[in-house]
Amino acid sequence: MDFALTPEQELMRDAMRRLVAREIEPLLADHPAEHSLPKRAFLHALACLAELGVTGARLPESAGGTGLKMLDYGIMMEQLPPQIGVSLIGHEASTTRLHADGNDEQRARLLPDFIAGRRLFCTGSTEPDTGSDPRGVRTRLTRRGDRLLLNGRKMWITNVSACDAILVTCLDAREGESNGKVIKVVVERERSNFDAREIDTIGLKQGLLGEAVFQDCPVEARNVVASSAGGTEVLKTSWAVNRPLFGLFAVHLAQRAFDMALDYARVRKQFGKPIAAHQLVQKNLSDIATAITTSRLLCYHALAMIDLGAATEGVAAMAKRYAQNACQEALWQAMNVFGAMGLSTEAKVEALYRDMRMIAIPDGTNEILALIHGRDLTGFEAFRGLAPRP
Ligand SMILES: Cc1cc2nc3c(=O)[nH]c(=O)nc-3n(C[C@H](O)[C@H](O)[C@H](O)COP(=O)(O)OP(=O)(O)OC[C@H]3O[C@@H](n4cnc5c(N)ncnc54)[C@H](O)[C@@H]3O)c2cc1C
Incomplete structure (x- = not known):
């Protein structure tokens, strides 16, 4: 088992980081933080993301996609601010579903514009x-x-x-x-x-x-x-990938909060020394770093299992639920490192906390994810009665 990224994965991660710094961050900064971005801004972001192949991440090359490994996709998605990342998942997963269920004519007519980021789906x-x-x-x-x-x-x-x-x-x-x-x-x-x-x-x-x-x-x-796999079947398979991706958005938000809290703790002084030198602030920072690391590894693990073709519904559900819970708690602690400043809109750490709260709902609430994982562990279906799954 190798926990280091491969050189190719580092290249993909760095390419996404550069794109975020060059195109996405200025876009977000140029528009009011409290309102939806205009459509043209989203389409610009999407067109840039298309160049890195992530708008067709789950499609085979024969369909105009990039057929990325899901772990590689996740490593790239982790770098994206979730305002854009959630939109990308919504768009790209829809494209994947249409490819899975649509006929050849529909694929040929509709997919190219979605993959190129010319139309939003x-x-x-x-x-x-x-x-x-x-x-x-x-x-x-x-x-x-x-x-x-x-x-x-x-x-x-x-x-x-x-x-x-x-x-x-x-x-x-x-x-x-x-x-x-x-x-x-x-x-x-x-x-x-x-x-x-x-x-x-x-x-x-x-x-x-x-x-x-x-x-x-x-x-x-x-x-x-005319769905070949059954109307909800493809939704289920795309959810299995989406869940660890959402978990990695939680990691992204917690990592940013950690970086901000660490910078602040090094300069803010109380009792005659930087608060970073106080033992309990170090424990706070240690807890936050632990939550980020465990969440990241679990989401990577879930995506790697998907790449291996292993049964993954349970582990994908576990990864999103764990990452969202752990990173939400980590963000709470990061706000505490800032004291009252953490509550001010000026410090911007509270915005990360509010964004994190959103991650708990899409593609399975935390309760539903626990039941999916529980079903995987026990073989019993808790949603609609106690009959074991076939
Ligand atoms: C940011 C975001 C993006 C989204 N994007 C999309 C999208 O692109 N497309 C789309 O179709 N939907 C989307 N959704 C909707 C999302 O999938 C649903 O909100 C989600 O499935 C939960 O449904 P609900 O809100 O109706 O809650 P409900 O299903 O009504 O649940 C309410 C509460 O009851 C709990 N609950 C429900 N059933 C059980 C049970 N059996 N056991 C225990 N607890 C239970 C839930 O956990 C929750 O706490 C999005 C939501 C958000 C927040």
Whole structure:
């Protein structure tokens, strides 16, 4: 077992760091911290990220992607500010899902613009009454005459307010009453307009989280995705990769807080010496560094297992839940190192804490992740009864 990054991994990490310093950080600094970035800023970031191959990270080269190893993808994602990183995952995972479930014509027509970062994509799975349990989908696709119409509402969708297209999970009611089959449709904004708005949240305020309402929204027949793997199956496999990636966003935020706290502790003096020389401040810093290191290793481990093709649902769930919890606590401690200054918006460490809080929800809340891991460990399904899994 080798814990050092390979020279290639160091190159990829450093390339992403340079891109973040050159393109992403100035972009974030040029726009108000409390509002969503404008679409053109997101598209600029996406186009830059496309050059590093991360917009097609999970797609094979034959489909125009880069077929990255998931560990390498994670090492790069860890360097990205989560306002952009969460948007990238929303976009790239949607592209991956379309590739997995779409037909050749859909892939050829739609994927190139998403991979190049020319158009912004997202997945609408969550609804007002359908959150942790994805099987409760109510959004319906019906047929009226020769037209297909979509009706429903999708909540908490990354990228939706600025997206060019959304991959919507819905019930197939084209032949009258739905038999409960969940399918997906791609709704392209320029042809099938729908209402979308941003939702203001505690953190990741420069991101693009929102809701979409479909009212007799026309859907082109060629955009119905005849899922081969089953409507929710591909969602599940993409979640397994997303979870450690979200864990690495938690690591990113905690690492930044640690760096800021260490700098501050070296210069801030109390009782005649730098607070960094006080034993309990050193313990604080030690706890923060421990949380970062263990979280990072666990997320890398989960991604490496995915690369090996091992069964990973449980370990991926464990990695995100552990990293989010440990790094949230680490950030709390980093704020304490700053004393009252940690609470001020001026020091900016509180913004990292608010961003961290957001990581606990998408792609599985901490409770749901514990149950997924528990199911993996015990073989018992706690969600819907106690029957052992087949
Ligand atoms: C930043 C962000 C990005 C997101 N991006 C997307 C996106 O791109 N696309 C998309 O479709 N959705 C997205 N979501 C939505 C997200 O996937 C859901 O919010 C999440 O699945 C939880 O659903 P919910 O909010 O409806 O909570 P609920 O499912 O209503 O859960 C409420 C509470 O009950 C708990 N709970 C629920 N069931 C159980 C159980 N069986 N046992 C124990 N506790 C339980 C939960 O843990 C939670 O604490 C995003 C959310 C956020 C915050």
